[in-house]
Amino acid sequence: MRKKSLIIGFLILLFFLHQDFWLKDNPSLVFGFLPATLAYHMFWTVAAAFGWWCLVRFAWPPEFEESDSATSASLPKEGGAEE
Amino acid sequence: MTPVIIVCLYLGLLIILGVVSNRFFRGSPSDYFVASRSMGPFVLFMTVFGTTMTAFAMVGSTGESYRVGVGTYGKIASASALIHSACFFLVGLRLWALGKKHGYMTQIEFFRDRFESRGLGYLLFPILVGLLIPYLLVGLLGAGTVLSGVTRGAFPVAFASTGGSIPPALTSAVISAVVLSYIFMGGVRSAAWANTFQTLVFMLMGLLAFILISTKLGGLSAASQMGDPGKAVRAGNISELQFLTYCLIPLSVGMFPHLFQNCLTSKSSRNFKFMLVAHPISIMITWIPCILIGFWMTGAVIPGTEARIIPEAASPNAVLGIAVGKLATPVISGLVTAGVLAAIMSSLDSQFVSVGTMFTRDIVVHLLGKDRFSDTAMVWLARGFISFIVLVTFLFSLAEPRQVFTLGIWCFSGYASLFPLVFAAIYWKRTTKAGAYAAVVATAVVWFLLFRASDYGANTSYLVGGMMPVVLMFAACVLTLILVSLMTKAPSRRTLVKFFPANKV
Incomplete structure (x- = not known):
């Protein structure tokens, strides 16, 4: 539970860090070719992927594992909409 | 001429892929519409990713970066990195589980069942399909302008009126015909296989274009030095409020009907794990x-x-097409153009299958009854409606001068503002049928009024109080959904038990 809360907290924090107002008028080029805001958002994207990896690895909801155990033979007929 | 030959060879390859996937087609609607829910993690990821990346991602992003600078990546792409995966996890995975359990093939089947209403499906159908038309247009327009840019001056006699370049309408027609041919042969399985192949192609070709263009310009550093410094920053190009409110737009993936259908093709929930990280x-x-x-x-x-x-x-x-056409060799130019077309077609195919599925299952079969149609007839009904929608979109493309990026944003805004509906349907027991109706109508009305106020997308800088119009649409949906749901009768116990098993949500 603690791991799950930490990961969700990290993903929410990332959302707030998306607004990089401190770089909005920084024209410098990181590594000589990447505009600063673009370099930041590349790093931010990698951090987002890391956050999702942590969730998949440490906090995957157990009910979906159960759902996978259902065999295709037990599937209902197509189009379950009821009137 | 060389780029055109390469593109033709590539299109031929796709048709062969369609023929091969046809050998695996079992002839049933389940196989045509959701590939018998048999896809593994790699194909699921590639098809979902290929579907979300269209002309908007390659042609549109290059053009928007040219227009308003590198802040384009932050305002839509990096936000999508977090929010798309959140949608797959919070919505896609849940709907996959419900679809598998109750046999849904379309979003509307889920909504009808969850809200105990046939009518909601008839209300949602024209809205979901109507919003998909601008998305299809984005693809056709993107394909036309890129090939036109690459072939500028190549056919001075045959296409004198367009300065020797292949007319965009001809490209749109050929692209539509190729995509139709392979999805007619194998339905969503063909689309998934083609997407997997095409996603690899456009990612590799994008990188190839990048390397070659930077080399021609004297290297990465020299190329960036040539760029307008004013476009290397967000200030003066995108306001902070606009940047913040753009974050709502990636929520659209939670409501795309074609992505819902793609998710249903998954064999197992574990396949979503790879998608969440790789996306x-x-x-x-x-x-x-x-x-x-x-x-x-x-x-x-x-x-x-x-x-x-x-x-x-x-x-x-036209920026990407012109850059590639002027800086790359004809062979490379042809390969990159094939890559751009791959990105476009990898979205068009899923979208085509999706509109066909919705028409067949949510309208025709629902109105007239399933027993009146054989499996073959249902597949042909889907094919017929797909052809009709493609024709309508093609006719629009003949007159449509809008910018790809802007048109895409209006389409995504519509879907994003309906996101609260699907989220509430999954997580809020108290959401009612009346609340769902009110939310859909309010969102559609606000979308249309704002779209009209922007001169139907012609005003590319249209904002409301400095914010993206999606904020108002989203607010209209949330408010009406909550208020009307609280004021009306709660769903039946039977529905609550079906969708909210104890201790699961």
């Missing part, structure tokens, strides 16, 4: 080269001259 990285790999090319083109000149690569009056849609 953000793949967005970065696809978008960054295009964003940088757009930035470079704001000031780049043809090597050894003072002539700008992009003419002053060029449309942002």
Whole structure:
């Protein structure tokens, strides 16, 4: 539970860090070719992927594992909409 | 001529892929519409990613970066890295489980069942299909402008009226015909296989274009030095409020009917794990080269001259095509163009299958009864409606001068503002049928009023109080959904037990 809360907290924090107002008028080029805001958002994207990896690895909801155990033979007929 | 030959060979390959996938087609609607729910993690990821990356991601992103600078990546792509995966986890995975349990093949089947209403399906159908038309248009327009840019001056006699380039309408027609041919042969399985192949192609070709263009311009550093410094920053191009409110737009993936259908093809929930992690990285790999090319083109000149690569009056849609056409060899130019077309077709195919599925299952079969149609007839009904929608979109493309990026944003805004509906349907027991109706109607009305106020997308800088219009649409949906749901009768116990098993949600 603690791991799950930490990961969700990290993903929410990332959302707030998306607004990089401190770089909005920084024209410098990181590594000589990447505009600063673009370099930041590349790093931010990698951090987002890391956050999702942590969730998949440490906090995957157990009910979906159960759902996978259902065999295709037990599937209902197509189009379950009821009137 | 060489780029055209390469593109033709590529299109031929896709048709062969369609023929091969047809051998696996079992003839049943379940196989045609959701590939018998048999896809593994790699194909699921590639088809979902390929579907979300269209002309918007390659042609649109390059053009928008050229127009408003590198902030384009942050305002839509990096936000998508977090929010798309959140949608797959919070919505896609849950709907996959419900679809598998109750046999849904379309979003509307889920909504009808969850809200105990046939009528809601008839209300949602024209809205979901109507919003898909601009999305299809984005693809057709993107394909037309890119090939037109690459072949500029190549056919001075045959196409004198377009300055020797292949007319965009001809490209749109050929692309539509090729996509139709392979999805007619194998339905969503063909689309998934083609997407997997095409996603690899457009990611590799995007990188190839990036490397070659930067090399021609004297290396990464020299290329970036050529870019307009004013476009290397967000200030003066995108306001902070606009940047913040753009974050709502990626929520659209939670409501795309074609992505819902793609998710249903998954064999197991475990397949979503790979998608959640790989999606953000793949967005970065696809978008960054295009964003940088757009930035470079704001000031780049043809090597050894003072002539700008992009003419002053060029449309942002044409930036990528012109850059590739002027800087790459014909072979590379052909390969990159094939890559761009791959990105476009990998979205069109899923969208085509999705509109066909919705029409067949949510309208025809629902109205007239399933027993009146054989399996073959249902598949042909889907094919017929797909052809009709493609024709309508093609006719729109003949008159449509809008910018790809802007048109995409209006389409995504519509879907994003309906996101609260699907989220509440899954997580809020108290959401009612009346609340769902009110939310859909309010969202559609606000979308239309704002779209009209923007001169139907012609005003590319249209904002409401400095915010993206999606904020108002989203607010209309949330408010009406909550207020009307609280004021009306709760769903039946039977529905609550079906969708909210104890201790699960």
